[in-house]
Amino acid sequence: MGNVIEVENLRKEFKAYSSRSGLMGAFRDLFTRNYKIIQAVHDISFTVNQGEMVGYIGENGAGKSTTIKMLTGILTPTAGKVSVNGMNPHKEREAFVRTIGVVFGQRSQLWWDIAVQESFRLLKKVYRVSDSDYKEHMEHVIETLDIGPLLDKPVRKLSLGQRMRCELAAALIHNPPLLFLDEPTIGLDVLVKLKIREFLKEINQKYNTTILLTTHDISDIEALCDRVIMLDEGKIIYDGSLQRLKENWGEGKQIQFTFSQEITSAELHPLTAAWGVKWSRGEQDNSWIAHVPKAHVSEIISCIVNHYEIQDLNLYEISTEEIIRNIYEEGVAHG
Template sequence: MLSIEAHGLTKEFKVYQSRPGLTGAFRDLLNRKYRTIRAVDSIDLRIGKGEMVGYIGENGAGKSTTIKMLTGILQPTAGELKVNGYDPHRQREEFVKTIGVVFGQRSQLWWDIAVQESFRLLQKVYRIPAEEHQKHLDRMIEVLDISSLLDQPVRKLSLGQRMRCELAASLIHRPSLLFLDEPTIGLDVLVKENIRRFLKEINREFGTTILLTTHDLSDIEALCSRVVMLDQGKIIYDGGLAQLRNLWGGGKKIHLEMEKEVLIADLQGRTDGLSVSWEQKGPRQYTVHVQNGETTVSEVLSRLVQHVPIQEMQIEEATTEEIVRKIYSEGMTIA
């Protein structure tokens, strides 16, 4: 069964267009002009139960609009949408019991009351039996290390402390699908790592499906094997991170420092027939560029190590962030 199934999902907005000058302002009072913007343009999206998927795109690409349709906040202009088997907008009361949502810039906790009181209120909202609620909550308190925060008002928590409490609140009713929008924004490295470890654990233990929207691609690399890229309201890539690197990573670089200077012609001769190119960086420093999908690093090294005196070696490949930046800056279509 699919957690999310969307076909031709589209959202349009009518935007007021003002005319210039004082005359234009008077004309706008009597006869306003509008234009239609298509924020999400007929996308198809299928996410299976238990998947952890990264949903990325530049500002204005349509990510937030998509999430709002998937969570039932906005009604699609066109297309078909089922999330956990429900129509998110029309069956909202039943649907919201099956999802959890964490927005990095918005809080679902009550600002002026203690964290544990927010948890109690959420228990009542979701009508969770007391015994079942306490057992599950105790586990999350332990894993997220928030026991010392329970008596504090939310407004007194640091950002990292609040985000850990937000995660506990979003999972208090054991949702099968969790939406995360910038969950680690502004957090330090240690807090990020703790949150990522927790998300992996709930995915493994409960089979929770996670859809992660973020500008921090290190979150995607740490959590997701699949990424969906959006540009101008359209999906331009839907696949694995490894495949994305193979297609658009530009290959790998092997940086070598030799014990003594070697003629570059000798190095080229050792790797003859492989899809590589050589570059000399210094008296004993060389870089070999390896093309993706045609030659492997191990093939190159097996040709060299027995015959060339290598002192140090470093393998470099493009990061996911560099690849994504290149795709958007060059306007590539990779779907």
């Protein structure tokens, strides 16, 4: 399988205007302006193979959307090389856009006041899709996403979940080999999310569609992606399998203790400090969560039980969300 995406030392800098303070500063700004350079993406390199489903994750401002905009040709890189489907996205724009599908959770590619099927017809012409190809491919898409009853409704009359399913269908009218999804399930209810996830898995298996997914919903990543690329302050801090991320960083357990009386962290910390236990407040009254190494679970439980009366106790694996939060807090990931 060849590389669908090749990125080498990719950088994007923005020039930001900074104003001086006070009346004199404002006066000086009329004649000379101060600028500072902000690096949104800082010399990143990665490749994505055909048929891969990759989660591209990071906190707000990490550079995810800037990267996606460079990969889709919306933004021109400051430096570095980008090749997507064998083309330079911002130089071969017309040919390039026929080979990708894009869904931005915050923006619509459907016309607001006309029926969904009219938008589909317009996009079919834009992408020069033949009647036979459209019928064969889109009948399956419309049925699987369950949007048949929505086709004659104007987009403005649709709920967010209905619109996002139609957006996804619109991005696939020309059956592109590569699909960019930027927060596709933002604000959607659980059932709609499940439907979209199942559909994405199906097109990946049926057409070997490559998918690059950015999302804050870690359950999307767990459901769809074997591989994750983590971005922090414009740099890649982890690129590898989700499984390896869990193995490297998820070696502990979480124990939730519900005590019979109010306990403070000052009482708990000294008892377990030797094992490197971190404590955080639980959601229930008088409950605390201990983040503990796997090897010392039984010792820590017996230590706490010997010192305090316990009403309830639950043992959990550390969630992927917790692992990723810990990585960002510590600032660096194992490769």
